[in-house]
Amino acid sequence: AAKVRGRARLAEFNDELHARAEKRVQIESDLRAALRESQLFVEYQPQVRLKDGRVVGVEALVRWRHPERGIISPADFIPVAEECGLIVKIGRQVLQESCRQLAEWTRLMPGCPLAMTVNVSPRELAEPTFIQDLRQVLASTNVDPTALCLEITESVMMSAPEEVVQVLDQIRQLGVFVAIDDFGTEHSSLSRLRDMPAEVLKIDRSFIDGLSSEPGDTAIVSSILSLAYAMGKHTIAEGVERSEQAAMLLRMGCDVAQGYFFSRPVAAEQIAPMLTRALWHPSSGRALHAAQP
Numbered sequence: 001a002a003k004v005r006g007r008a009r010l011a012e013f014n015d016e017l018h019a020r021a022e023k024r025v026q027i028e029s030d031l032r033a034a035l036r037e038s039q040l041f042v043e044y045q046p047q048v049r050l051k052d053g054r055v056v057g058v059e060a061l062v063r064w065r066h067p068e069r070g071i072i073s074p075a076d077f078i079p080v081a082e083e084c085g086l087i088v089k090i091g092r093q094v095l096q097e098s099c100r101q102l103a104e105w106t107r108l109m110p111g112c113p114l115a116m117t118v119n120v121s122p123r124e125l126a127e128p129t130f131i132q133d134l135r136q137v138l139a140s141t142n143v144d145p146t147a148l149c150l151e152i153t154e155s156v157m158m159s160a161p162e163e164v165v166q167v168l169d170q171i172r173q174l175g176v177f178v179a180i181d182d183f184g185t186e187h188s189s190l191s192r193l194r195d196m197p198a199e200v201l202k203i204d205r206s207f208i209d210g211l212s213s214e215p216g217d218t219a220i221v222s223s224i225l226s227l228a229y230a231m232g233k234h235t236i237a238e239g240v241e242r243s244e245q246a247a248m249l250l251r252m253g254c255d256v257a258q259g260y261f262f263s264r265p266v267a268a269e270q271i272a273p274m275l276t277r278a279l280w281h282p283s284s285g286r287a288l289h290a291a292q293p
């Protein structure tokens, strides 16, 4: 009986693998169409300077308006795009569009300096034309390179073959900043971190969750902040959802934060009105939920 059950389970397992593979192939072919038919678009999430609540930057986050399935989250298609290589084209489109948008905001509001942050996959960094493409986007949109920041994940940094470090160096030479995304989730080697040409650490959302309630999380966040300070790096906390978290991060010396507490990622039109006033007041702890859906 055990054997029969085992076989049944194996068949089930095979079916599941098969279904998953089919789904992947489907997503891949739909993604090709998405690129051709401009179904991808970018939303922006404000990044707030904690000491005064002002928006100092935005993170560009790609979305997919699928003709039948509606809006698809990047978590569901970026991994497939990375596997099949389409991420290179997607990343290029996102970079171009977000730099175009940044140039527009800068033109409209010259008094509000704003930074644009764009996620970049390891697969894109490995592309021989990456630096050339980056230069081309900067030139064609006329964006100040020091207003652009590229986010790479910690896993890239830590497995970093020499070539990645070289590409990061070239990015830095252009004046573009580099941030380490989801910091703290992978095994970090401190000597690696020291040698990395990255100026910003983004503290992963999973640690912000338990800030103030989980002593362990508070300790982790506090040591990341002191490490960053000692290494002369800036810090951005991800996934701030509550006022206490923002207040605590401010007290702990974190520079900038983003999260649903301030604003979800929103369409470009909704960003402009947020640039001229504070999104929260540290003294009262109140957020001005500017564009909450």
Ligand code: C2E
Pocket: 045, 060, 061, 062, 073, 074, 075, 078, 087, 091, 094, 119, 120, 121, 151, 181, 182, 205, 238, 239, 240, 241, 258, 259, 260, 261, 265
């Ligand atoms: P990420 O770079 O770590 O981006 C932050 C994610 O956290 C975003 O999810 C954002 O919407 C979400 N988030 C922000 N604040 C909060 C909060 O307070 N609570 C919670 N629960 N979540 C919050 P999103 O937009 O679904 O993106 C998921 C991931 O997909 C990103 O994680 C990034 O790794 C990847 N991604 C998104 N856009 C791009 C892109 O253009 N290129 C590449 N290569 N990857 C991208």
Ligand code: MG
Pocket: 059, 119, 151, 181
């Ligand atoms: Mg990111």
Ligand code: MG
Pocket: 119, 151, 153, 181, 182
């Ligand atoms: Mg990321």
Ligand code: MG
Pocket: 181, 182, 202, 204, 205, 238
């Ligand atoms: Mg992240």
